Amino acid sequence: AQSVAQPEDQVNVAEGNPLTVKCTYSVSGNPYLFWYVQYPNRGLQFLLKYITGDNLVKGSYGFEAEFNKSQTSFHLKKPSALVSDSALYFCAVRDENSGGGADGLTFGKGTHLIIQP
Amino acid sequence: GAVVSQHPSWVICKSGTSVKIECRSLDFQATTMFWYRQFPKQSLMLMATSNEGSKATYEQGVEKDKFLINHASLTLSTLTVTSAHPEDSSFYICSASRSQGYQPQHFGDGTRLSIL
Numbered sequence: 001a002q003s004v005a006q007p008e009d010q011v012n013v014a015e016g017n018p019l020t021v022k023c024t025y026s027v028s029g030n031p032y033l034f035w036y037v038q039y040p041n042r043g044l045q046f047l048l049k050y051i052t053g054d055n056l057v058k059g060s061y062g063f064e065a066e067f068n069k070s071q072t073s074f075h076l077k078k079p080s081a082l083v084s085d086s087a088l089y090f091c092a093v094r095d096e097n098s099g100g101g102a103d104g105l106t107f108g109k110g111t112h113l114i115i116q117p
Numbered sequence: 118g119a120v121v122s123q124h125p126s127w128v129i130c131k132s133g134t135s136v137k138i139e140c141r142s143l144d145f146q147a148t149t150m151f152w153y154r155q156f157p158k159q160s161l162m163l164m165a166t167s168n169e170g171s172k173a174t175y176e177q178g179v180e181k182d183k184f185l186i187n188h189a190s191l192t193l194s195t196l197t198v199t200s201a202h203p204e205d206s207s208f209y210i211c212s213a214s215r216s217q218g219y220q221p222q223h224f225g226d227g228t229r230l231s232i233l
Binding site for chain 1: 119121123159160161163208210222226229
């Protein structure tokens, strides 16, 4: 079975400061990891993914995430937060061994990121 | 690229009505489409996985006769909520993916369904 934990319901950061949104995962094989962002009454927008290779992954809107296999983490980061980054962020995982085809992802519960002016 | 269109965005209807939601991949062929349900302030719950030309695979606890899914082409999947009741009110989101598991899913903007 695969699972994702986002330990923080909400993260508050002042504009211009660095931000981190935490994510840990559990899979039996190698993980495919994703971050998505959701704005109110909208679907999810893909930010970045880790499949293999460099542990530091860069994505859309200046976001990046670091894959840490020993800590089974994939925290989302940004060096300087913008007010427009305020949204709901989801971490998702799929086990490499979960079968052929694009099986459904397992999502974390989401973290509300609030950037204060 | 990788745009997914979901329609309608908002539906309000009477109890007992059936409602159809469409999910289209506009600029790529989606071998697999997914349907999720999201309750307020909660995460996405996978309802079913839909592969073009075959029957959908439903997650445990999801009534297949209640939530009919059709994936007739590589660019279109539909979810029909049959005989909808107030407890079916929710935010429904579709996503589409190319065949490989490491490809990201691309999401529609969701459909807010309100049953009176």
